[in-house]
Amino acid sequence: MPEGPEIRRAADKISKVLIGEEIIESNFYYERIKEKEEIVKNQNIKDITTRGKAMLIRFKNNWSMYSHNQLYGRWTVNLNTTKVKSRRALRVVFTTNKHAVRLWSATDIDLIPTDEENEHSFLKKIGPDVLSESCSLDLIEERLTSTSFHKKKASTLMLDQAFFAGLGNYLRSEILFDAKIHPDDRPFDLDKTKITQWAKSIKNISQLAYKTGGFTVSKSLADRNKENGEPRRSYRHAVFMRHQYECLNCKDRIERKWYGKRKVDYCPSCQIQRGKIKPTK
Incomplete structure (x- = not known):
């Protein structure tokens, strides 16, 4: 399972190609979030952060996508002209004018209001993020x-x-x-x-x-x-x-x-x- 450092590096990687860029298309294939996808579909992204092994993608309309990679989840970044073949299950895709960012195989994904992040069932139970600057x-x-x-x-x-x-x-x-x-x-x-x-x-x-x-x-x-x-x-x-x-x-x-x-x-x-x-x- 990816640990905190790996998730933080993944967040850094996808932040470079998503923050400040127009999301021309976003698609959500995971059944758990299908009923909420219209709330954030094609919304631009304000920031991306991590809490331990969880990632939070915050949209400009004050909603967030929570994800936890568990054992098999993986983020990839490609030019949006690249044809990608994978046996993994595709969960989410964010597309800009240059890049396609994909989340594969994760089994813990949710869409929540940003101001309710701390009430999420996983996030409310975890301690301080060991990589946070506030963790002295x-x-x-x-x-x-x-x-x-x-x-x-x-x-x-x-x-x-x-x-x-x-x-x-x-x-x-x-x-x-x-x-x-x-x-x-x-x-x-x-x-x-x-x-x-x-x-x-x-x-x-x-x-x-x-x-x-x-x-x-x-x-x-x-x-x-x-x-x-x-x-x-x-x-x-x-x-x-x-x-x-x-x-x-x-x-x-x-x-x-x-x-x-x-x-x-x-x-x-x-x-x-x-x-x-x-x-x-």
Whole structure:
């Protein structure tokens, strides 16, 4: 599933060809929004923003299109003269004098008044967007130590969209490695120094992934891993999808833990568990 950085980059990409341009045609093929499509059909677009893994396209008539890509959704941008062939299900098309912007295969799309965005069933439940400028280190530390979250395992907390919106599976492994936090530790188990480092890693790794298109290590490290024969899914990360490779810091072997059906890759030497959760009686 695309995570916050990927959705933010998609929003940037389509903003460049839609904002300030006349929409000469828009078509909505997703059944859930068919009955409302006339409200926004051929409306020009005012701005495009993201809230975690959700995108909001705001029209000049004060309506918004909410979309969440889920596992298979994808945005594409082509010249409007390009013939596109795809086996994906086409959901939405915006056409300008030069470009065609298409949303494919997404299964969570809605049309809502812009002033009611915060009441949307998904948006009202999520926490602050980790990539937002308003998401400060102080705010992250405050939420890490709040009674709502401080007794949750790191492995659980990093996927909790009520904690922060936009974090996902690869960011979870990479953030915890960067902060040297064991997946089973809780904020409650850690001192302030570790909490501060965790907060910095949440912000810094998310921003790095946004700037680099999903890379969470430096270009030099990625190039070195690539030269060592690692595939792209692993060489662009420090631990995620590097199960059984050497840790970049200590040379120990990266290990993998499963939580439900989702994996966390981590270094057992760099990420030593500090707290032990007592069994409930």
